[in-house]
Amino acid sequence: MTDCQEDGSRNMPPLDIYEKLTSQGELVRTLKTAKAAKADIDVAVQLLVKLKVDYKQVTGQDYKAGCPPSQDSSPAGVVADGEEDTVDPWNISTTSAKGVDYDKLIVRFGSSKIDQELVERIERVSGKKAHRFLRRGIFFSHRDMHQVLDAYEKNKSFYLYTGRGPSSEAMHVGHLIAFIFTKWLQDTFDIPLVIQLTDDEKYLWKDLSLEDCHRYAVENAKDIIACGFDVNKTFIFTDLDYMGASPDFYRNVVKIQKHVTFNQVKGIFGFSDSDCIGKIAFPAIQAAPSFSNSFPQIFNGRKDIQCLIPCGIDQDPYFRMTRDVAPRIGYPKPALVHSTFFPALQGAQTKMSSSDANSSIFLTDTPKQIKNKVNKHAFSGGKDTIEEHRKHGGNPDVDVSFMYLTFFLEDDEQLEKIRQDYASGAMLTGELKKTLIDTLQPMITEHQERRKQITEETVLKYMTPRPLDFNF
Amino acid sequence: MTDCQEDGSRNMPPLDIYEKLTSQGELVRTLKTAKAAKADIDVAVQLLVKLKVDYKQVTGQDYKAGCPPSQDSSPAGVVADGEEDTVDPWNISTTSAKGVDYDKLIVRFGSSKIDQELVERIERVSGKKAHRFLRRGIFFSHRDMHQVLDAYEKNKSFYLYTGRGPSSEAMHVGHLIAFIFTKWLQDTFDIPLVIQLTDDEKYLWKDLSLEDCHRYAVENAKDIIACGFDVNKTFIFTDLDYMGASPDFYRNVVKIQKHVTFNQVKGIFGFSDSDCIGKIAFPAIQAAPSFSNSFPQIFNGRKDIQCLIPCGIDQDPYFRMTRDVAPRIGYPKPALVHSTFFPALQGAQTKMSSSDANSSIFLTDTPKQIKNKVNKHAFSGGKDTIEEHRKHGGNPDVDVSFMYLTFFLEDDEQLEKIRQDYASGAMLTGELKKTLIDTLQPMITEHQERRKQITEETVLKYMTPRPLDFNF
Numbered sequence: 012m013t014d015c016q017e018d019g020s021r022n023m024p025p026l027d028i029y030e031k032l033t034s035q036g037e038l039v040r041t042l043k044t045a046k047a048a049k050a051d052i053d054v055a056v057q058l059l060v061k062l063k064v065d066y067k068q069v070t071g072q073d074y075k076a077g078c079p080p081s082q083d084s085s086p087a088g089v090v091a092d093g094e095e096d097t098v099d100p101w102n103i104s105t106t107s108a109k110g111v112d113y114d115k116l117i118v119r120f121g122s123s124k125i126d127q128e129l130v131e132r133i134e135r136v137s138g139k140k141a142h143r144f145l146r147r148g149i150f151f152s153h154r155d156m157h158q159v160l161d162a163y164e165k166n167k168s169f170y171l172y173t174g175r176g177p178s179s180e181a182m183h184v185g186h187l188i189a190f191i192f193t194k195w196l197q198d199t200f201d202i203p204l205v206i207q208l209t210d211d212e213k214y215l216w217k218d219l220s221l222e223d224c225h226r227y228a229v230e231n232a233k234d235i236i237a238c239g240f241d242v243n244k245t246f247i248f249t250d251l252d253y254m255g256a257s258p259d260f261y262r263n264v265v266k267i268q269k270h271v272t273f274n275q276v277k278g279i280f281g282f283s284d285s286d287c288i289g290k291i292a293f294p295a296i297q298a299a300p301s302f303s304n305s306f307p308q309i310f311n312g313r314k315d316i317q318c319l320i321p322c323g324i325d326q327d328p329y330f331r332m333t334r335d336v337a338p339r340i341g342y343p344k345p346a347l348v349h350s351t352f353f354p355a356l357q358g359a360q361t362k363m364s365s366s367d368a369n370s371s372i373f374l375t376d377t378p379k380q381i382k383n384k385v386n387k388h389a390f391s392g393g394k395d396t397i398e399e400h401r402k403h404g405g406n407p408d409v410d411v412s413f414m415y416l417t418f419f420l421e422d423d424e425q426l427e428k429i430r431q432d433y434a435s436g437a438m439l440t441g442e443l444k445k446t447l448i449d450t451l452q453p454m455i456t457e458h459q460e461r462r463k464q465i466t467e468e469t470v471l472k473y474m475t476p477r478p479l480d481f482n483f
Numbered sequence: 484m485t486d487c488q489e490d491g492s493r494n495m496p497p498l499d500i501y502e503k504l505t506s507q508g509e510l511v512r513t514l515k516t517a518k519a520a521k522a523d524i525d526v527a528v529q530l531l532v533k534l535k536v537d538y539k540q541v542t543g544q545d546y547k548a549g550c551p552p553s554q555d556s557s558p559a560g561v562v563a564d565g566e567e568d569t570v571d572p573w574n575i576s577t578t579s580a581k582g583v584d585y586d587k588l589i590v591r592f593g594s595s596k597i598d599q600e601l602v603e604r605i606e607r608v609s610g611k612k613a614h615r616f617l618r619r620g621i622f623f624s625h626r627d628m629h630q631v632l633d634a635y636e637k638n639k640s641f642y643l644y645t646g647r648g649p650s651s652e653a654m655h656v657g658h659l660i661a662f663i664f665t666k667w668l669q670d671t672f673d674i675p676l677v678i679q680l681t682d683d684e685k686y687l688w689k690d691l692s693l694e695d696c697h698r699y700a701v702e703n704a705k706d707i708i709a710c711g712f713d714v715n716k717t718f719i720f721t722d723l724d725y726m727g728a729s730p731d732f733y734r735n736v737v738k739i740q741k742h743v744t745f746n747q748v749k750g751i752f753g754f755s756d757s758d759c760i761g762k763i764a765f766p767a768i769q770a771a772p773s774f775s776n777s778f779p780q781i782f783n784g785r786k787d788i789q790c791l792i793p794c795g796i797d798q799d800p801y802f803r804m805t806r807d808v809a810p811r812i813g814y815p816k817p818a819l820v821h822s823t824f825f826p827a828l829q830g831a832q833t834k835m836s837s838s839d840a841n842s843s844i845f846l847t848d849t850p851k852q853i854k855n856k857v858n859k860h861a862f863s864g865g866k867d868t869i870e871e872h873r874k875h876g877g878n879p880d881v882d883v884s885f886m887y888l889t890f891f892l893e894d895d896e897q898l899e900k901i902r903q904d905y906a907s908g909a910m911l912t913g914e915l916k917k918t919l920i921d922t923l924q925p926m927i928t929e930h931q932e933r934r935k936q937i938t939e940e941t942v943l944k945y946m947t948p949r950p951l952d953f954n955f
Contacts, residue, residue, distance in 0.1 A: 211733075211737050214737060214741065215737065215740070215741050221734055221737065221738065251730060251733065251734060251737070252730055254726065254727070254730070254733045255726070255727065255728065255729050255730030255731070255732065255733045255734075256727065256728075256730065257727050258723060258724055258726070258727030258728065259727070260727065261683075261723065261726045261727045262693055262723060262727075265683050265686060265687065265693065265723070265761055266693065268687070268759060268760050268761030268764065269686065269687050269759050269761045270759065271759060271760050272756070272757050272758060272759050272760065273745065273754075273755075273756045273757070273758060273759075273760060273763055274756045274757055276760055277756065282745075283745075284744070284745045284746045284749065285744050285745070285746055286744060286745060287740060287741050287742065287743060287744050287745075288740050288743050288744065288745060288748055288763050288764045288766070288767065289737055289740030289741045289764070289767075291745055291760050291763055291764065292740065292760045292761070292763065292764030294760070295760065295761075
């Protein structure tokens, strides 16, 4: 249980909680509009979430703005007008403590759900047990994954492309999700991988120098390499370097730029007339690695090798644009697998921030820091007192420690037992947090040890344009 | 005199010419709006111009739409509302047979006139007679040329940057103007030169493949090399190649792109929301060679070496933008010298077109083709009959053959004598045309002979990023 939750709203009548919720919602909006300090907003949002959880527990219904509690209020799960989740490459926000409604996102984005059938097919085709991210719906959405598997079954290979925007030296565990899964795909299908570090993007979007963005990219590359990618099958590049090292890459960038109008990027990314022309042109640079002839040193100039992109669902707008352009310039559309968001320690309502040390577990954290952060900051779904908790049980669906375990605890049975014990009240928040701490500490320590072994020469090797092991 | 001008409007009363002019103006507008065949529009425009010349001769006043002739009509030289010259990188148009009003353009663009004092200063500083393009006001406008000379006098060197958009294999004599003058500057000041071939721009703007644009760039490079540039002081590059060969060039492109908004390029270049993002971002690519650290192989990474750009005045919008950005990214503003436009054979109202073989003398024309084109297509300022011409004289100000001689005939005294003889009627149009033919034929033949000597290895040498002879 968290140490300092003192609000007793669960004992209030539904209408009182409803009114408290409404005014708390207004407070959050006011604070956001006034661009108040992040800490203040976080506190207000946490209370809002807590009130929503209590409201649901007391009324059996989701809170819906403008609909006071009643026996026949709206069905659970429907989000009120204007409360739709926001998901794009720069903003992710939801008012639900469980996080973004991913089923709705699949409908909105027009992608497909990774269902049990697809998971089983991946196991069949690869001959390996599905990664826990697939088993648990963390990679939950895809585009054209069946097409990739169809071709693979006919011995037609593909390649992987993922990336990162190097906005600081510090990476947190959330940043590892795509890389952990990508490594599994690389090992499972034995295919080449290109990793784009968008130092140019970070320079364009942030108040950073080109030199800093490039330095962050190289530092981030070390953490990425520490995930264990095969040096003979992996090419890591920063845009600032590779653009100036590959005429074929630039040719693809220009081809894409010719086939996308400002109207289109305005619609997809929300750019405005006062945005710099660098931002407006950038989507083509993130799109270009989706096409195999951007890497002639790897694919021998072939343009027909399909690309599979594992990424966070927030990056999908770039690749919707890419897939729209691809047939018009004679290239295959990239396939995609999308992950959910990794929640901030403070709760699933926010994306984590590299600039807020307490918002997540960083790859540089000491075992002690990990312990303190989890104990102090991980939002709890537990009850206010041990007695209450033993009696009513905790809520794993909003508990960040439990969410983190779904990402990092490999054992399915152990995870399920924790879920049940926590929900029943048999497991206390402190015990749940301890399990997470015991999972994260060795994971991070091992990462740090691997990273320490990575020399500048090793980084240079991964980042040198060169042929890779690939039979196509 | 031209063979087939039969209109006798000079003998009509002023009001009749005025009315004929007005309806002819309407015809031209109708044809343009209806996107009629270029040849039809050209014929209509030629008649319009001829009527204007006659009107001026008869009334002593410029034709002004909406103002019928009278003793006290508007003063000569005032252009009516809506008749302002259009000058930008993609459109040049004027309704005056003498061409664009360059004094007005200097005021509108905020540049400075190259006056007699500056021409004399260039002669003093360089110890050489000014090039005929300076003596005759063909390079007529500048920005910061005095600053460049101040620094040069203190032994601070500078470098030259010019370029070409390779929209076809065919170059005409008008394309040589900037290169002829740039060579003179290179020889005179003994400084390095970079030449940008914007194959990416042509791909973005025209219905051409990347491969064709790049091929045109290499073919054009041969004609440029044939102008005689010193291989030890000249670097020629295509954007498609150099962007992929120089991380420093791309870094400058991104820096510029961060500091220019869509609003700005919309204002400067007239881009709209339906333009592709490649066009919107391109101005940064034309700007980047203005900064010396875009060429570390030449300038050893130094960013403080000033650039002087000889170019047509239509390219000034790119460099107004560049000069606006420069101090904000810590670079010196490039200086500029601007040339007037080289007129089409059909008259000074249009820019020449590489796609219309009869609009100019091409560098591939045979002596016979040159003779035929000049005789058949060069707009004449002469009178309809020899008798008339002997009596009233011709008008060298609107005569394209005379205009071409001002570009290519080196001898000032001979040129002045031709002007006087033509204006007095002592020289007939046929004689004037013959002088031009005699000037162009050997010039083009010699160019062709020099170009024939240029091997692929020579082109490769000019186009390889490498150190140049430069003491700074």
